[in-house]
Amino acid sequence: MLKYLYAHLFVVDPKRELELEKLSYQDVYEFIQQIKRFTKEKQQTLSLSGSFQERAIWRIDTSSSMELYQIGNQLSLHYFGRPCKIPIEWDKSVKDAAGSFIFERTYQKPIKIVQSLWQYNQFGAQHVIATLKHELAHYHLCLQNKPFADGTPEFVAECKRIGAPLFAVKMLEGFQTYCSECGRKADILKKARKKDKSPCCKAALVCKEYVIRLPDGRLVQVEV
Ligand SMILES: [Zn+2]
Numbered sequence: 001m002l003k004y005l006y007a008h009l010f011v012v013d014p015k016r017e018l019e020l021e022k023l024s025y026q027d028v029y030e031f032i033q034q035i036k037r038f039t040k041e042k043q044q045t046l047s048l049s050g051s052f053q054e055r056a057i058w059r060i061d062t063s064s065s066m067e068l069y070q071i072g073n074q075l076s077l078h079y080f081g082r083p084c085k086i087p088i089e090w091d092k093s094v095k096d097a098a099g100s101f102i103f104e105r106t107y108q109k110p111i112k113i114v115q116s117l118w119q120y121n122q123f124g125a126q127h128v129i130a131t132l133k134h135e136l137a138h139y140h141l142c143l144q145n146k147p148f149a150d151g152t153p154e155f156v157a158e159c160k161r162i163g164a165p166l167f168a169v170k171m172l173e174g175f176q177t178y179c180s181e182c183g184r185k186a187d188i189l190k191k192a193r194k195k196d197k198s199p200c201c202k203a204a205l206v207c208k209e210y211v212i213r214l215p216d217g218r219l220v221q222v223e224v
């Protein structure tokens, strides 16, 4: 569900974003139908044109990292005017981050960009593209010997300039849980199991509102 909703928000009708808080499941399913039609139409028109359009990428080959690299390199040329000279690879083990920029710590030299395969399977190509833009911002700032860590003003400015998420966090959906003792917010879970305890009081968890966490960290409440 998230994959389609995400694509919808960012591609089909970006202005609808503001209404997210009021979404019901029914609305979401209608969105899914809409995005499916939209995708079909897009794919038909795109097979006719050869130019690079990031919004039009819906599938990325995962049997090798070749297509992933090509997309990353095109984004690099498009947004930074320079090719990406480090490998961009699928990573089968990373689940808790959408992607990461790996560099040599002593000399601050770029090594490679990795992209979580699991996140692609969960959330689709547009999520990968957003993540690649984020990682490329790290890469290009690093090359220019500028501060490139998450949250530095330079990095935030670059992300804003190219429309990349500020954090390459994974998306989540589930119930917002609360500590049954003190009421403090705890993890977002599909459902609370007996063995899950709150970090604050080591007490049982209570499931409340159903939420979706978007890649920018924003939480959106959805009616179930
Ligand atoms: Zn980052």
Ligand SMILES: [Zn+2]
Pocket (backbone or CB within 6 Å): 179, 180, 181, 182, 183, 184, 198, 200, 201, 202, 203
């Ligand atoms: Zn507590």
